[in-house]
Amino acid sequence: xxxxxxxxxxxxxxxxxxxxxxxxxxxxxxxxxxxxxxxxxxxxxxxxxxxxxxxxxxxxxxxxxxxxxxxxxxxxxxxxxxxxxxxxxxxxxxxxxxxxxxxxxxxxxxxxxxxxxxxxxxxxxxxxxxxxxxxxxxxxxxxxxxxxxxxxxxxxxxxxxxxxxxxxxxxxxxxxxxxxxxxxxxxxxxxxxxxxxxxxxxxxxxxxxxxxxxxxxxxxxxxxxxxxxxxxxxxxxxxxxxxxx
Amino acid sequence: xxxxxxxxxxxxxxxxxxxxxxxxxxxxxxxxxxxxxxxxxxxxxxxxxxxxxxxxxxxxxxxxxxxxxxxxxxxxxxxxxxxxxxxxxxxxxxxxxxxxxxxxxxxxxxxxxxxxxxxxxxxxxxxxxxxxxxxxxxxxxxxxxxxxxxxxx
Numbered sequence: 001x002x003x004x005x006x007x008x009x010x011x012x013x014x015x016x017x018x019x020x021x022x023x024x025x026x027x028x029x030x031x032x033x034x035x036x037x038x039x040x041x042x043x044x045x046x047x048x049x050x051x052x053x054x055x056x057x058x059x060x061x062x063x064x065x066x067x068x069x070x071x072x073x074x075x076x077x078x079x080x081x082x083x084x085x086x087x088x089x090x091x092x093x094x095x096x097x098x099x100x101x102x103x104x105x106x107x108x109x110x111x112x113x114x115x116x117x118x119x120x121x122x123x124x125x126x127x128x129x130x131x132x133x134x135x136x137x138x139x140x141x142x143x144x145x146x147x148x149x150x151x152x153x154x155x156x157x158x159x160x161x162x163x164x165x166x167x168x169x170x171x172x173x174x175x176x177x178x179x180x181x182x183x184x185x186x187x188x189x190x191x192x193x194x195x196x197x198x199x200x201x202x203x204x205x206x207x208x209x210x211x212x213x214x215x216x217x218x219x220x221x222x223x224x225x226x227x228x229x230x231x232x233x234x235x236x237x238x239x240x241x242x243x244x245x
Numbered sequence: 246x247x248x249x250x251x252x253x254x255x256x257x258x259x260x261x262x263x264x265x266x267x268x269x270x271x272x273x274x275x276x277x278x279x280x281x282x283x284x285x286x287x288x289x290x291x292x293x294x295x296x297x298x299x300x301x302x303x304x305x306x307x308x309x310x311x312x313x314x315x316x317x318x319x320x321x322x323x324x325x326x327x328x329x330x331x332x333x334x335x336x337x338x339x340x341x342x343x344x345x346x347x348x349x350x351x352x353x354x355x356x357x358x359x360x361x362x363x364x365x366x367x368x369x370x371x372x373x374x375x376x377x378x379x380x381x382x383x384x385x386x387x388x389x390x391x392x393x394x395x396x397x398x
Contacts, residue, residue, distance in 0.1 A: 003371025041329030
């Protein structure tokens with residue numbers, strides 16, 4: 001991010017920025033940067049906390065009033081829920097049955113479809129309450145998503161999703177849609193923790209969907225299509241890979 | 246978590262191994278006073294409008310996000326899976342603070358919000374984005390933008 005500031009500023013456009021990794025910003029030396037102690041993915045700190053977000057944003061914008069630079073200021077306040085670990089959410093269905101000894105692809109996909117179906121009502125509620133979803137990158141719905149995922153696991157190939165993009169990007173996008181579908185759904189359930197670690201532990205540790213993604217990863221690893229092969233590393237976060245090794 | 250001292254050794258090592266360029270002198274352009282600034286957001290979160298082309302690995306181009314875009318119009322196709330997306334799923338503003346910026350304009354803290362905002366996909370090395378960024382600067386100036394807020398992910 002800091003690199004872009006050099007180009008914009010050099011063209012005569014003043015910039016200010018949020019910095020997530022102080023060590024990188026120290027090296028890049030952008031004109032104006034506010035370092036924040038938040039986790040990657042949450043540069044404004046806390047979802048659904050407009051007052052906190054406004055404080056961060058205002059601090060970053062006020063750096064435009066600096067008379068000289070480079071300026072690297074620290075925002076030292078942690079995000080309100082940054083260190084709260086609620087533990088994985090409780091699920092409305094017993095996924096345990098699916099996470100143990102599901103070895104056959106057919107069984108796995110059956111469990112996955114049932115699980116997906118169980119999430120549907122929560123997903124619909126989440127979409128309605130938030131007025132948005134991030135889960136439909138191409139605008140197609142849940143049935144199409146299930147079709148793309150299961151077809152890939154069964155046949156190792158994708159139907160043409162969009163001619164403008166590679167197979168790998170089409171697959172990666174579908175997998176991200178799947179994660180978003182589950183995580184948007186579970187995080188709307190009453191009383192559930194919504195911190196990132198609890199949600200990640202739930203998804204990667206307790207769902208059949210996570211095992212389907214691992215299956216997809218294995219197929220990508222052996223693929224002769226370069227874009228699919230490269231996608232092997234873009235499906236499961238590094239800090240969750242230990243569950244599958 | 247972006248405090249390295251709170252990360253595991255593996256996470257810390259990975260983050261510090263990400264490509265990080267070095268530049269010469271830091272350029273410095275002078276903006277109007279903040280309450281007169283027309284501000285555009287440039288994000289590196291790989292976000293775009295639903296139905297727009299997803300970002301491919303190595304993408305050095307950008308996507309346009311109109312200021313009139315609704316939160317439900319915005320999706321993400323960043324190629325990295327190693328950062329949290331659950332915050333973005335719960336609230337667009339934690340990643341792309343367009344609504345917060347509009348509120349600051351209504352309060353008179355900034356002058357106004359630009360009509361267009363932009364997103365790159367930050368896993369690409371910034372040097373590969375130079376051409377697109379310099380070209381975009383000209384477009385933004387023509388659009389009356391006085392200053393840019395850069396937001397990483």
